[in-house]
Amino acid sequence: MRLKYPANIKIVRVPCTGKVDILHILRSFEKGADGVYVVGCLEGDCHHHSGNLRARKRVEQSQKILEAIGIGGNRVQMYNLSSSEGARFARIAGEMVDKIIKLGPNPIKKAKQATGASGC
Amino acid sequence: MIVADKKPIEEIIEEVKDKHTIFIVGCNECVTVCEAGGKKEVGILASALRIYFLKEGKEVKIDEMTLQRQCDHEYLEEIRNVIDKYDAVVSLACGVGVQFMAEKYHSIPVYPGVNTCFMGVTEKRGLWAERCQGCGQCILAHTGGICPISRCAKRILNGPCGGSSNGHCEIRKELDCGWQLIIDRLKALGRLDEYEKIYPIKNWSFERSGGPRQVVRKDVQE
Incomplete structure (x- = not known):
């Protein structure tokens, strides 16, 4: 398909979205992520129930x-789609990036820059 | 177990917003089971507070640790060498743990991170329900193993009251009538004769009405 999606997204692969914990999401923000979205299988289609x-x-x-x-x-944000929906995956990535651009960067980045701390 | 619920994070922030070094201490017992103050909840609170302080542009050191219990000297001793480094402790243990920590280390302010609710059971994940009020004089032997003190809204000993309707309590329609449960259970056990007995007035001095209580066991004291 050779579909394009924004390059500023870092994909973290997990065996199942059931593995994703609140702590993983919070740590992403702690480390400076501007947004996080979780892409799981369609509801009712989870291999692990x-x-x-x-x-x-x-x-x-x-x-x-x-x-x-x-x-x-x-x-x-949480999204649900099947593994065959490549086009939708790319569209969602663009949608999420647009949304985050509108919201602006993670507020802690500014504070970190102001205090000269590293880690973003 | 002792069942607790998480405090709103805004409330915790309000207590510790002026601190520079914060120690968040969890408990591995009851509050871990009811998912309010175990290792995971400590991690989430610590991360949320770090994000908050970073956003505010404040440099606050936040450390985390989860003790086996906070209601015993031996486990609280584990933090003796480190606790002086902090301006504040947020304890995610029940009210017992928070108080014991405050008693033991009185130079450091200790803030509760949970609201301690009751002694109860896990009916299913995410649903905990009260089962015991620690009245100090257990009568479960005569009530089919169902406690009228904790399961009846009025804590009456010769029930049900007139508010019982179709097995439900008048205070909340989805709440089972404790006395209906007792009657059904005694009937199933073939012990309805127990129900016919009139209970005398309960001696509430063994309950909270008698002031703070102690259990003294000379046989196990050192």
Whole structure:
């Protein structure tokens, strides 16, 4: 298909989205990520029964935490698609990047730059 | 186990926002099982606080540790050599652990990271329910193993009251009537004669009404 998607996305492969924990999402922001999205299988199609449903709950919980600490819950998003939907994968990547560009960079980046700390 | 619920992070931030070094201490027992204050929750709170302080442009050192228990001297001793390095401790243990930590290390302010709720069971993951109020005089032997003190909203000993309707309590329609449960259970056990007995007035001095309680066991004391 040779589809293109934005190059500023870092893909972290996991065996199942059920492996994704709130802590993984928070650590990404701690290290300077501007946004995180979790791409799981279609709901009802999880090979491990409910991994993607668990991931959705964890994403929602992460959104609440990030909202509470002033980072913005809308920087985290869950998507569900099947492995045959390459075109949709590329479209979602573009959609997410556009959304994050509108939101601006992770607020902690500015603070880190101001204090001269490294790690982003 | 003692069941606790997570405190809103805004509330914790409000308590520690002026601190420079914070120690977040979890507990490996009850609060781990009810997913409120175990190692994972300590990690999540620590990460969230780090993000918050970084966003605010403040340099705050946040360390984390999870003890086996916070209600015993021997485990709390494990942090004796490090605790003086911190301005504040956020304990994710139940109220017992928070208080014991504060008693033991009184020069460091200790803040609770959870709301301690009750003694209860895991009915299913994410649903914990009260089963015991620690009244100090257990009567479960006569009530089919169902406690009227914790399962009845009015804590009555000769129930049910007039608010019981179709097996549910008047205070919340989805709540089972504790006394209906007791009657059903005694019937199933063929022990309804127990239900016919009138309970005398309970001596509440063994409960909280008698002030803070102690259990003294000279046989195991050193």
